[in-house]
Amino acid sequence: LQRDRKVTIRILCQIGNVLEGRSSYQSRRNGRKMLSLQEMTQVEAEMWNMPAVQKGQRFLDNQEWEDRILQAVNFVGAGGPTRLQEFLLDLAAQEREEYYLDQYGKISEKPDMVLLEVEVLKAERQGGRSGQLREEEAQQVDLAEADINEYEKVAGRDVLMIAMQREEEEMDDDQSALFAHRPDSLNLDEEVFHDLKTGRANLAFAAAAYLRILHALLVLPPDPSCRQQILRELRQPERLAKLIALISGLPALSCHVAAKFLRVMSHALAIGADDGDLPPATLEHFSMVT
Numbered sequence: 001l002q003r004d005r006k007v008t009i010r011i012l013c014q015i016g017n018v019l020e021g022r023s024s025y026q027s028r029r030n031g032r033k034m035l036s037l038q039e040m041t042q043v044e045a046e047m048w049n050m051p052a053v054q055k056g057q058r059f060l061d062n063q064e065w066e067d068r069i070l071q072a073v074n075f076v077g078a079g080g081p082t083r084l085q086e087f088l089l090d091l092a093a094q095e096r097e098e099y100y101l102d103q104y105g106k107i108s109e110k111p112d113m114v115l116l117e118v119e120v121l122k123a124e125r126q127g128g129r130s131g132q133l134r135e136e137e138a139q140q141v142d143l144a145e146a147d148i149n150e151y152e153k154v155a156g157r158d159v160l161m162i163a164m165q166r167e168e169e170e171m172d173d174d175q176s177a178l179f180a181h182r183p184d185s186l187n188l189d190e191e192v193f194h195d196l197k198t199g200r201a202n203l204a205f206a207a208a209a210y211l212r213i214l215h216a217l218l219v220l221p222p223d224p225s226c227r228q229q230i231l232r233e234l235r236q237p238e239r240l241a242k243l244i245a246l247i248s249g250l251p252a253l254s255c256h257v258a259a260k261f262l263r264v265m266s267h268a269l270a271i272g273a274d275d276g277d278l279p280p281a282t283l284e285h286f287s288m289v290t
Helices: 006-020 037-045 050-057 062-077 080-088 091-127 129-138 156-165 173-180 203-219 224-234 237-248 254-268 283-289
Strands: 025-028 031-034 193-195
Touching: 006 037, 006 050, 006 062, 006 203, 037 203, 037 254, 062 080, 062 224, 080 203, 080 224, 080 237, 091 237, 091 283, 203 224, 203 237, 203 254, 224 237, 224 254, 237 254, 237 283
Parallel strands: none
Antiparallel strands: 025 031
């Protein structure tokens, strides 16, 4: 099994469907028919519709509901989310993972460094306060000219219209390039296959299905233990670095992977009353996500 093949997309989509309580079949006149790859990828390309998922769960019978709980508990207990994450990471993502772990280490050291800098600044201010006062007295600034404002007597709406409609005669090349070229990270690529001859599929669909799996375990957990385990894993710096490394290597707009990642992390880093002995979310986690 390879990470960039259509079989991977189908497997991850099916896991997400089981955890959400969705059916992998479509009702047809002549009976049920399995969803095609194009239909699956079309679902993964869209943003999650939680009211529709919750509505669909109400149609599950007792046997389907119990099977969903059993499959979810076995999947999480066997380390399924972690194994899938490792499977989706390539060599480039592993290099990005090292970078994000290094950033986490630097962020963790910042509080001590800030306290040290504060103590140094206090000592400097106490020793040279008198000299600074003399310098401030020597530097007299005439604010009469600075107070002149050409928009002082103009209504706020008119000021906004003037600012928006003003045209610069000359514009810096670096500033104009922002509007002339779109960054590669903002390109929209939702083609199912990147290479039809070799069957190489778009990794964004597999990543979107993996995020849907995490989201289902966090928001609609079949069993409370599943949510607790996912929260514990996502709050580990190593796991978070791997997830960021995976998502940062994909176009942000493809299959809404960036928005889905932020949605997952908003639930993972939220402090809940039922967290129990889970490690709390820290500023280092939020800094890594941003």
